[in-house]
Amino acid sequence: MGLKGHWYRGGTSKCWLFDARDVALHAPTREEIPALLSAAFGAADARQLDGVGGGTSTTSKAAVVWATPGGEADLDYLFAQVGIGDPTVELGSNCGNCATAIALFAVQSGIVPVRDGMTKVRMHHLTSGAVLTGTVPTPGGRIPKSGLARVPGSTAAGVPVNLSFHSPWGKSTGSVLPTGNVVDQLQVNGKTLTATMVDAGAPAVLLPAEEAGVDLSSMTDNLAAQLPTLIAARASAGLIMGLRKPEDPPQNAVPKVGVVAPAGDYIAADGTTITADSHDIRVRMLSMLSPHPAIGLTSAVAVALAASLPSSVVANAAGQPSTGAGSPRVVRIGTPAGVITADIISDDNGTVSEVALHRAARHIATADIDVAQPAELSA
Known part of the structure; x- marks a missing residue:
């Protein structure tokens, strides 16, 4: 046909x-x-x-x-x-x-x-x-x-x-913070991982790279050793965020799962060096069951919104204050493909009302x- x-x-x-x-x-x-x-x-x-x-x-x-x-x-x-x-x-x-x-x-x-x-x-x-x-x-x-x-x-x-x-955010779970907390502790494969779980752009669980055993000084490896931990973290977060029931099998697409680290020099996927002064935070996400070659935009929105939440995993790694009421802020995200920027726009109450990204098609x-x-x- x-x-x-x-x-x-x-x-x-x-x-x-x-x-x-x-x-x-x-x-x-x-x-x-x-x-x-x-x-x-x-x-x-x-x-x-x-x-x-x-x-x-x-x-x-x-x-x-x-x-x-x-x-x-x-x-x-x-x-x-x-x-x-x-x-x-x-x-x-x-x-x-x-x-x-x-x-x-x-x-x-x-x-x-x-x-x-x-x-x-x-x-x-x-x-x-x-x-x-x-x-x-x-x-x-x-x-x-x-x-x-x-x-x-x-x-x-x-x-x-x-x-x-x-x-409004929280389209999948009903809240920008599905657990009500900026940070939670996940028990994954015998490890305790600090996690920020947000629902903005897409539901996502974001982990400190160091705790997950991921070295972001290079983004060229396939994370084979860390994949079991990251996949298990996704499965655990899916339950906690209410995205699936205990009897449901884990999904490979939601929630998004990624690791974050403070800005630093790193080797991009194409072998070039990305310098620490070019970005505010380093991020690596999974796409289905393998590392994303760049970053999905819905994941970038989740990262950007998490950056605006004081004491979140992302905000702590970025080391920057949250977006002020009525003021825009640009977050530069270092990814395996290079640096992308997200414009975070807040209303007069300081609530993030829009995240904008500059793309091409x-x-x-x-x-x-x-x-x-x-x-x-x-x-």
Whole structure:
């Protein structure tokens, strides 16, 4: 069967975007969408050889988009993290990099009419209820086909997209601090780990790198020795944050899990040296079951918001005061791909109301995907 798809790079991820009307031809209900995407990506094979998946967590992503003219947002979208060597598809998380691509897709496909100057795209994430805004430059009311913006972790330039995550937070758990505490203690594999668990952008558990046994002076290793501890921390945090019940199996996508350390010279994934004066904090996140090559944007939002909470794991590592009432603050996050910045904007009460990131997106291809026959979709 043929499924029309649009292939985009958003930030440091590649994402296949699908118009909901095309998806409905083969998957009329939301419950049928995971099987369709699994087959289209060839998810059951670790190489994803018979599908359009890229064989890594950052290139095995999809989103289904519904135009919602006249609604709260310009569009609804469902983000899917597609399995690799596993036919399952997780719909429980969000992806800011893919949302960056969706914003550009909405402008290029006519979902949102372009304006002279800048065109804003309001996007409603169906799973969490979060609303994001992607702002795309459209000088003279022209639809951009290419751009000169670059982001760490990619080489080709793209169209600049400013992506904003808006409060209220706590969309997945009901609170920005699901446990009610800025820090908690996790018992993991015989270790006691200090953890800050936040729900902003995405639910995330953030740990001191030193306690987790991770050396962030280099971000080139695969963390094989530390993965069991980090995966166990995710499973434990998922229970404590109310993201799953004891009888439910742990998820690989939520909560996000990462380690943080104070600024310091480090070796990036490409072998270059990132100096301590270029960033405020070093961060390494997991993506599914392996280290993220950069950082997911929803994770960056969680890190940025945690940085604004006094005495959090992130704030202690950054060694900086929290955002003052009504004042913006920039947090520079050192990642394996380089340094990204997050603008933290607070209201007059000092509550973080927006986190904005500067990204880039580019259209790669539009294709008719030859998906496995229906008899194979349930396999």
